[in-house]
Amino acid sequence: MKRFPALERAGIQKFFCGPESFTPDVRYHLGEAPELKNCFVAAGLNSIGLQSAGGVGKVTAEWIRDGRPPVDLWEVDVRRNMPFQRNRRYLQSRVGESLGLLYATHYPYRQYETARGVRKAAIHDRLRAAGACHGEAYGWERPNWYAPKGVEPVYDYSYGKQNWFDHSAAEHRAVREDVALFDQSSFAKFRFEGRDTVAVLNRICANNIDVASGRVVYTQWLNERGGIEADLTVTRLAEHAFMIVSAAETEVRDFYWLKRHIPDDAHCVLTNVTSGMGVISIMGPKARDLLQSLTPDDMSHKGFPFATSREIELGYGYVRASRITFVGELGWELYIPTEFMQDTYDRIVEAGAEWGLAHAGYHALNSLRTEKAYRHWSHDITDEDSPLEAGLDFVVKWDKPGGFVGREALLEQREQGLSRHLVQLRLKDPEPLIYHNEPIWRDGTLVGHITSGAYGHTLGGAVGLGYVSAIPGDAPEAVLEGTYDVEVACEKITAEVSLRPLYDPENARIRS
Numbered sequence: 001m002k003r004f005p006a007l008e009r010a011g012i013q014k015f016f017c018g019p020e021s022f023t024p025d026v027r028y029h030l031g032e033a034p035e036l037k038n039c040f041v042a043a044g045l046n047s048i049g050l051q052s053a054g055g056v057g058k059v060t061a062e063w064i065r066d067g068r069p070p071v072d073l074w075e076v077d078v079r080r081n082m083p084f085q086r087n088r089r090y091l092q093s094r095v096g097e098s099l100g101l102l103y104a105t106h107y108p109y110r111q112y113e114t115a116r117g118v119r120k121a122a123i124h125d126r127l128r129a130a131g132a133c134h135g136e137a138y139g140w141e142r143p144n145w146y147a148p149k150g151v152e153p154v155y156d157y158s159y160g161k162q163n164w165f166d167h168s169a170a171e172h173r174a175v176r177e178d179v180a181l182f183d184q185s186s187f188a189k190f191r192f193e194g195r196d197t198v199a200v201l202n203r204i205c206a207n208n209i210d211v212a213s214g215r216v217v218y219t220q221w222l223n224e225r226g227g228i229e230a231d232l233t234v235t236r237l238a239e240h241a242f243m244i245v246s247a248a249e250t251e252v253r254d255f256y257w258l259k260r261h262i263p264d265d266a267h268c269v270l271t272n273v274t275s276g277m278g279v280i281s282i283m284g285p286k287a288r289d290l291l292q293s294l295t296p297d298d299m300s301h302k303g304f305p306f307a308t309s310r311e312i313e314l315g316y317g318y319v320r321a322s323r324i325t326f327v328g329e330l331g332w333e334l335y336i337p338t339e340f341m342q343d344t345y346d347r348i349v350e351a352g353a354e355w356g357l358a359h360a361g362y363h364a365l366n367s368l369r370t371e372k373a374y375r376h377w378s379h380d381i382t383d384e385d386s387p388l389e390a391g392l393d394f395v396v397k398w399d400k401p402g403g404f405v406g407r408e409a410l411l412e413q414r415e416q417g418l419s420r421h422l423v424q425l426r427l428k429d430p431e432p433l434i435y436h437n438e439p440i441w442r443d444g445t446l447v448g449h450i451t452s453g454a455y456g457h458t459l460g461g462a463v464g465l466g467y468v469s470a471i472p473g474d475a476p477e478a479v480l481e482g483t484y485d486v487e488v489a490c491e492k493i494t495a496e497v498s499l500r501p502l503y504d505p506e507n508a509r510i511r512s
Helices: 049-066 087-098 124-129 165-177 197-204 248-259 287-292 339-353 363-370 406-414 476-480
Strands: 029-032 042-043 130-139 140-146 180-183 188-193 214-223 226-238 239-248 269-272 277-283 310-316 317-322 331-337 419-427 439-444 447-456 459-468 484-488 489-499
Touching: 029 049, 124 130, 124 339, 140 165, 165 180, 165 339, 165 363, 180 339, 188 197, 188 248, 188 484, 188 489, 197 239, 214 248, 226 248, 239 248, 248 269, 277 287, 277 339, 287 331, 287 339, 317 339, 331 339, 363 447, 363 459, 419 447, 419 476, 419 484, 439 459
Parallel strands: none
Antiparallel strands: 029 042, 130 140, 180 277, 188 239, 188 269, 214 226, 226 239, 277 331, 310 317, 317 331, 419 459, 419 489, 439 447, 439 484, 447 459, 484 489
């Protein structure tokens, strides 16, 4: 009433109950709208607006004041939404299901059943014929696992080993021992062109992207505090042209992060080309043999080194082959114009019979990358985690010309010493499973939690990543001292701990 004196005399004219609103994933919509600078959103409170008002008001006010969220708020960040999720028909179909599941049992890997088939790869029908059990992620239909003949590709949910566990294990082993095909068409793909692209990108990227054409650079985009805003690869296509590849989850976020950091007077053009290209990844020790049988181009280690990208002949067309991996094995990601996807896939599968080609899904991808301790943005690295804490300082180029966003914060953190380190843990008992958020104990003291986990079929037990507390100034290896346990369903399980990947720490497999 002090702020609005008229309220003293207004009285209560009517008391009514208004309609409730729910978001597709029953999480808030908070933060700055990606399309419109300084337009902040605090909506979609899913029937708990009064309960959440204090916290929502606080973080929104601080976000407006500081130009950044006060804590990691990605799960409720409005930028997680894709443009199609404004569609009324989609909302009507999905919201009824997501609201109904609010108080249901939240099983791991639970898949939505409504509003499916929004975004499909060009080879979707072929993958279904191969036994794919598709999950839904950011509207994309993605093969999570493949059912062998005679097995129905549907989920049977539980908190233990689900019905796909053994099938995914076979896919995992195929990647480690032979060769497998992944559909990764859901990658977010941007083309960045113009005479100022090098200067702009090198300021945003912590790594140095001013490399020769045909090189792939793994890098992070940092905020002023040194936190990781994006984790992606940058491929130099030509002197003034780059391809940026990121996760499907962060397509909107990453596109607008880059767009916002392009100076008004810079000569640059940023284009989202995600829908124009599909991606087939060929991974495993026999990947070179398979691809060499399909192309006249030299796929040898000398002729096609790691972190190299170039166009190769395949079938009746050309595809961009990038020798990079997220599974820790020899392999290539093939970026294929959408209209060539089906023919390219058919030729790979036909030739793959000689090499024992298997199909592999995202559950296998997750178990493979977790064994190799590859970080996943939004789980293992966020805008609150620095490359130093995450063990990614090897891709930070401290002295490149012009510096980079977040450099000063990283220098200060390096000077003061780190108070935590990301480690990899493997349960010594081969039976329990871990997913994320399980407590990590060292010598009986709580020191952190699991950020992501999966079953390591090669390592023979559940494997996880997580940050553990450290004494600033101590050598990183000091965190390895003592006895580690991971708490699974109230039971402490002894774990092996490492700062280096437990699988192939020397990277010999990917550089073979």
